[in-house]
Amino acid sequence: MKYGLPDKRGYFGAYGGRFVPETLIEPLRRLEKLYTRMKRDPAFTNEYYSILREYAGRPTPLTFAERLTAYYGRASIFLKREDLCHTGAHKINNVVGQILLAVRSKKKRIIAETGAGQHGVATATVAARFGLQCVVYMGEEDMHRQQLNVYRMKMLGAEVIPVTSGSRTLKDATSEAIRDWVTNVNDTFYVIGSVVGPHPYPMMVRDFQAIIGKEVRKQLRTLNTGKSLYLIACVGGGSNAAGLFYPFLQSTARMYGVEAAGLGLDTDKHAATLAKGIPGVLHGSLSYVLQDDDGQIALAHSISAGLDYPGVGPEHCYLKESGRVQYHAVTDEEALKAAALLAKLEGIIPALESAHAIAFLEKLMPCTKKGECVVVNLSGRGDKDMQTFMERLTYE
């Protein structure tokens, strides 16, 4: 059966839709129309693939993790190396697509929200490449935690606007970006960084990230691996997971999304929206939301700034409820340990976000067998997290 989601109204089952002020409805419709047209336009798709190839460094390798495989002694483990993309994470796949749409719609001003700064850096990068004005909203708290990325964005010519409202993190930066967009909608294109927000963003971002899964499918075919396949990706908003999973939804692959359990799911310091959230509306779509008893949005917590978000993409809510994807959560400590392990065994320092996916191997590997195949999406590299590693991991 064909998957065919979202439906015409932008819903993945009960989740998604378009819950935004009236001012944005017509611009979103136009964007949806433009995207639907461009998706079938060979000139557009050729340009998208050629920029990913010649500028972003795609295709990224699928690396056999030989020593990690030996460590667990079960299925073979492969790493999808999104950490090797230009700017250091998968974020650029989506940004290239959206900026090409911005160019097609003749918008000269690009805005974006960012948490850890990875999406902000990717947006500033591609905006510079196309000579577009770029404004990035970033929570003041995150700016302190990620000073290096703030500087990178500035060097790339972007204006970084500190957001001082609310918790001064990603959720507030997102609200502020939406406010800018509502105000400047006539000349501004809003580049959303994850599979969240009003329709068509969750669909569009997923499609632009689906290059990850498509490449993995092709790479596995050449490797001639066995039939039994497991896919693992971390989930904050959920874009790298959506990109890996989407091309495999109709296959028999078993899929696992890994959320941030922070200090633990039994505490209130976590970012496990799918595990602990309740359906609600945040930032333009109906999806699971971390919230209190009065329906006010709760603060998320994760050691990884990129997972530190109290919402999650609507498609993941659907995939969870339909049972197609299983969602689990790992703690800050487990993620740190996994990052150290990967560095030691494979010579790869993962981003803290991706370390959550690696950490899930502890739970999954004992259930796998030799001859089976596990693919972990290594969504980003750890350079941006060195400060946290230095504070939390001690070496003699």
Added chain:
Amino acid sequence: MSSFHEDHQSRVTKRLLELRRKNRKAFAVFLTAGYPSLDSTLPLVRLCDEAGIDILELGMPFSDPLADGPIIQACSQQALNNGVTLSWILEQVQAIREFTNLPLVLMGYLNPIFRYGVEKFFRDASSVGVDGVILPEVPLEEVHRFSHHARANSIDIVLLVSPTTPISRIKEIDKTTSGFLYCVSSTGVTGHSTTVDEVRAYVVMVKELAVHPVLVGFGIRSAEHAQQVASVADGVIIGSEFLTKIRSLGQTNGLQMWIRKIRESL
């Protein structure tokens, strides 16, 4: 096509019809419930009522108000810090109904309503004397989730149009709204300043298309501004500027005079 006169006669509709007969413009103010303190809401409503406002929009504070500018954001946050909840707001409305029949609509975001329970919200709101709701995150395409509950409880759902709304859609929204049509004066969030010229031509167009009374809001700051905008509409809504006045003037004669001045200019 439904006509404004055929709608059920809510307090909002009755008041707007009455003003239309008298050839007067409506003056609505937006007050964040529980701002600046929990015990200030009742006296502020009484003050507004006595100063002659026509419709009270009581704001239901939300932690992440993405349609609001810095002033309403700050007031919402303060109200939440004061401990405001949806249940508390409904209790306040009940207390307001003990001293006035002022048309009263609740304005706010969806998540707290979902959490409270949509059906229960409309039932409880109706029973304490709420006349309507304004939910800026709910576009025409999603109103169906709420309209049967609203109708069953005789609550108006006021819909919004904005400068980006195409003409055919303005007509559709006007058909679906009840009470009045909320005309957002410019692209932007609440409190975003606008000039009269920008707004005027657009409001004139909406007014020509709409069957329902047209009230203009977002970014109206002074009596002159209100008067100029109201001259081409059926009334104005003042939010951010009113909250700023509460902050600078407090519950004083000065605040009452500010309201009266605008009321009289319309």
